[in-house]
Amino acid sequence: MKRLMTALAVAMTMAMSASPHSAQAAAPNIHVGAMYEYAEPGKGALLKRVRNTGNATAFVRVQISEVRYAADGSHQEIPVDTADGSQAGLVASPSRMIVPAQGQQATRLLVQGDRSSERYYRVRFVPVLPQSEDEFALTDAQRDDYRKELSAGVNVLTGYGVFVIVHPDQARYDVQTETTGEHVQLRNAGNTTVLLDDVRQCSAADKTAKCSPTRKIHLLPERTERFPRSAEHVHRLQIVEGDSRKDVLLSP
Known part of the structure; x- marks a missing residue:
């Protein structure tokens, strides 16, 4: 991995040296794909690709925090201590990447x-x-060249967060429908976690009428999603439980 990083860093430095007076300030622009990832039962690894559509190399650091929910729905994020592999629930390998312009790494x-x-x-x-203490296998000269290249037009580099749900090994699905005076709730x-997909509100009388824009809801264990009851509207959605997907109609 260090050999790959060094080779990419050298290529980056050569490219910058070849065009030191580019008309447009260089900047990386990364994309990470889906914002939700799921580790199904028995699945121990997820491959995440990072693409860089910008015109400068991206040096990317991967940071992981565990999200812990309280009974009242509040949550806190606790940084994962990757130094202790026995305690870490999710680790990234590698945790630092050099993504060339118009390229990708995983x-x-x-x-x-x-x-x-x-x-x-x-x-x-x-x-x-x-920085000098980073493990990107760069020389001081390469670091300085990169910082000078970006200093003309980039002050903030934009990152992206991905939410990862690690399902238990013995997953049990049980979505219950309950009707109250003013709501139907799941x-x-x-x-x-169960995914409520393609959720939309539609006219109860006119099936040809356009429905509301779709939305997606992640229904965590012991959580409830409420839908208002109305004689004029119905709610259509799909309940996704692992590999199973079923259409659901919630009517008044």
Whole structure:
């Protein structure tokens, strides 16, 4: 990996030396694809590709925090200590990437530790300006050249966060429909997240009328999603439980 990083860094330096007076300020522009990733039962690794559509090399640091939810719905993020592999629930390999302009690199998100209950992680892909203590295998001269190239037009480098849901090994799905006076609600009585997909509100009388824009809801265990009851409207959606997908109509 260090050989690859060094080779990419040298190529970056040569490209910058060849065009020191470019008319447009160089800048990386990374994309990480889907904002949600799912580690299904028995699946121990996820491959995440990072693409750079900008005109400058991107030095990307991967930061992982575990998201822990309280009973009242509040949550806190706790940085994952990757130094202790026995405790880390999710680690990135590699955790630092050099992504050339108009190129891509990939990292594996490895699931470790206990999977008796569902766990949640925020994975951030953060472009950085290399520092002397970073492990990007750059010389001081290469770091200086890169910082000068970006200093003309880039003050903030934009990163992206990905939410990773690690399903338990013994996943149990149980979505229950409950009707109250003013609402129809779906309650997740199982032990793993269920996806409510393609959720839209439609006219109850006119099936040809246009429905509302679709939305997607992640229904965590012990959570409830409420839909208002109305004689004029129905709600259409799909419930996704692992590999299973079923159409649901919630009517008054």
